[in-house]
Amino acid sequence: MDQQSSQLRQSPVRDQHVALGATFAPFGGWEMPVSYAGVVAEHTSVREAVGVFDVSHLGKAAVRGPGAAELVNRCLTNDLGRISPGQAQYTLCCTPDGGVVDDLIAYLVSDDEVFLVPNAANTAAVCDALSAAAPAGVTVTDEHTGHGVLAVQGPRSAEVLAQLGLPQDMDYMAFADAQWQGRAVRVCRTGYTGEHGYELLPRWADTAELFAALLAAAEPLGGQPCGLGARDTLRTEMGYPLHGHELTADITPVQARAGWAVGWGKPEFWGKQALEAEKATGPVRRTWGLRASGRGVPRADMPVLVDGVLVGRTTSGTFSPTLRTGIALALLDTAAGLSPGSQVVVDVRGRSLPCEVVAPPFVPAHTR
CATH class of the missing domain: 2.40.30.110 (Aminomethyltransferase beta-barrel domains)
Structure with a gap:
C-alpha cells in the first residue's frame, strides 16, 4: 500500500471489496471501490435489476436536545415543517452569500432529534457550523464511524430487503428503524440513482455482515455489487448534483436549479437574504x-x-x-x-x- 492509500480512511466493508476484485480510488478522504465488474455492467444492473453499494464514506451526524429540529430548520435551507417524524428531506447548508457548504439529507426523528447525512469531506464543516449556532442543551455529534451506509437500488430492491425481513413498504423519503438479526438498522427510502431504492444505516460493526447478506439476496435477482463509478453515471443521468461540481461555495442553489430545496417562506436560514435577492433578479x-x-x-x-x-x-x-x-x-x-x-x-x-x-x-x- 502506498503512503497516500495508508492515509485514507477505509470502509468497514473494505476486505469484502478486495475479495470481490474491486478497484479503488480516493474520494473525500476515503479509499472507496470504484468498480468490480465494470461501470457499464453495474450501471445496467441498477437500471434493470438491483445493485448494492457501500457508501459508508458518507458523513453521519446527530443533532439532539430540546429544540434540535428548530435549530436545523433555522440554519439549513429546506423547511423541516413540511415533513413529519419518520420522514427525510434533502437540504443545503449555505454560506451567508448563498454559496453551498454542503448538500445533505436530514432525517427528522423527533422535535428533539435530527439525523444528518452530509458528504464525506464536508461533515466536520457542517457539524462545526451547527454547533456554533446551537443553543444551550442542543448537541451536534459527529458520528461518521458510528454507522455504515449501504444503498440497495433498482426495480428489484424491495425483493432484496424482503428476503432479509427488512421493511420495504414506505413512501419515498420516509424511513423506519428496524432490526436485522437482533441488530438495529435504519431503513430509508432514499437514493442517488433515480431508481426505486433504499439506503440502510447499520451500526459500523454490523455493516460488513449486512453488506454480504444483501449481496447474497441480490445476486439471484440479477444484482451485483456496484462502485462509485456507476453511482456517478447513474446520478449524472438524473441530473443530480455532486458537491464540488454542481454545488460549490461559488455555485448557489438558484444557479444549480436546487431552489426547490429552499424553504423560501421560512423566516430565516443561512444565506436567505442573498438567495432571495438572486431569485428576484434571476441568476x-x-x-x-x-x-x-x-x-x-x-x-x-x-x-x-x-x-x-x-x-x-x-x-x-x-x-x-x-x-x-x-x-x-x-x-x-x-x-x-x-x-x-x-x-x-x-x-x-x-x-x-x-x-x-x-x-x-x-x-x-x-x-x-
Whole structure:
C-alpha cells in the first residue's frame, strides 16, 4: 500500500471489496471501490435489476436536545415543517452569500432529534457550523464511524430487503428503524440513482455482515455489487448534483436549479437574504444538461461555446450507459438565451463536440 492509500480512511466493508476484485480510488478522504465488474455492467444492473453499494464514506451526524429540529430548520435551507417524524428531506447548508457548504439529507426523528447525512469531506464543516449556532442543551455529534451506509437500488430492491425481513413498504423519503438479526438498522427510502431504492444505516460493526447478506439476496435477482463509478453515471443521468461540481461555495442553489430545496417562506436560514435577492433578479448562470450529438464524451470543467463564444463550462460529464452517448451538466450564462434544443459545442481537449441543450433528467426517474 502506498503512503497516500495508508492515509485514507477505509470502509468497514473494505476486505469484502478486495475479495470481490474491486478497484479503488480516493474520494473525500476515503479509499472507496470504484468498480468490480465494470461501470457499464453495474450501471445496467441498477437500471434493470438491483445493485448494492457501500457508501459508508458518507458523513453521519446527530443533532439532539430540546429544540434540535428548530435549530436545523433555522440554519439549513429546506423547511423541516413540511415533513413529519419518520420522514427525510434533502437540504443545503449555505454560506451567508448563498454559496453551498454542503448538500445533505436530514432525517427528522423527533422535535428533539435530527439525523444528518452530509458528504464525506464536508461533515466536520457542517457539524462545526451547527454547533456554533446551537443553543444551550442542543448537541451536534459527529458520528461518521458510528454507522455504515449501504444503498440497495433498482426495480428489484424491495425483493432484496424482503428476503432479509427488512421493511420495504414506505413512501419515498420516509424511513423506519428496524432490526436485522437482533441488530438495529435504519431503513430509508432514499437514493442517488433515480431508481426505486433504499439506503440502510447499520451500526459500523454490523455493516460488513449486512453488506454480504444483501449481496447474497441480490445476486439471484440479477444484482451485483456496484462502485462509485456507476453511482456517478447513474446520478449524472438524473441530473443530480455532486458537491464540488454542481454545488460549490461559488455555485448557489438558484444557479444549480436546487431552489426547490429552499424553504423560501421560512423566516430565516443561512444565506436567505442573498438567495432571495438572486431569485428576484434571476441568476446570471444556470445549470443545464448537454447531450452529445457527435462521438465523444464531455468531462468536467470543459469550455462550452456558441458560435465560438464562451458561454459556460461543464461541471460533470460522462458516457451514459443508458443512452449510449456522452452527457454533461454545465453551468451556462443566462444571457446566452439557451433553452432545450439549443445547439452548443463542448471543447473536448481541443476537439469540438456538438451537443444539444436538454433539461435534466436525461432518463425518466423511477424513485416513487
